[in-house]
Amino acid sequence: MLARLPEYIDPLHLADKRGELKGQIPISSLDRLADVLFNETGAVAVDLFFGREGRLAKVEGQIEAVLELKCQNCLQAVQWPVKSAVKLGIVTSLDQADRLPEDYEPLLVDEEKILLKSIIEDELLLILPAFPKHKHNCLAHKQGNNKVDFLPNEQQSPTKNPFSILAKLKNTGDL
Known part of the structure; x- marks a missing residue:
């Protein structure tokens, strides 16, 4: 087990040595996540085990974090706890990926x-x-600007029916 996570890894070498990676990766270093994040503070806890099962080189473990995402309704921060199991099969070709067991991602x-x-x-x-x-x-x-945009619990005035004129015509027999 390493105290500090390496930037680059050789998954096949780690699988042969039955390596373990345990540590944290700063959320601010995850560039592709930046668009959905409200705030880039915190870290992702990583706990990965590399090994072999017969000819299959694999990575198993879990990742855990609390991300601050942008709420798509109000565009404010929403705390999103993430805890996910990782189960990957290490492959070097698409043919090998097709032969992976169902519960492994390539x-x-x-x-x-x-x-x-x-x-x-x-x-x-x-x-x-x-x-x-x-x-x-x-x-x-x-x-915003001292006005309330939407209050679902208040009684709203009934909306005017655009067909109310037709209903009046029908009742008077003019149709």
Whole structure:
């Protein structure tokens, strides 16, 4: 086990040595996540085990973080806890990827060393919601310029029916 996570790893070498990576990656270093994040503070806890099962080189473990995403309703911060199991089969070709067991996702390695943060970032992007939003109705009390945009609990005046003129004509027999 390493005290500090390396930037680049050789997954096949780690699998042969039955290596373990345990540590944290700063969220600010995950560039592809920047668009969905409200704030880039904090870190992703990484706990990965590399090994072999027969001919299959594999990575198993979990990642855990609390991300601050942009709510797609109010555009404010929403805390999004993430805890995900990682189960990857290390492959060097698409043919090998097709032969992986069903419960493994492929980790395609075309060079010896790959960025560890890329693996973590891919896993996070796969589990994040397309439209993150608060569990409560965050638009209910949104105020801007001293006015309330939407209050669902207040009684609203009945909307005028655009066909009310036709109803009057029908009742008078003019149709």
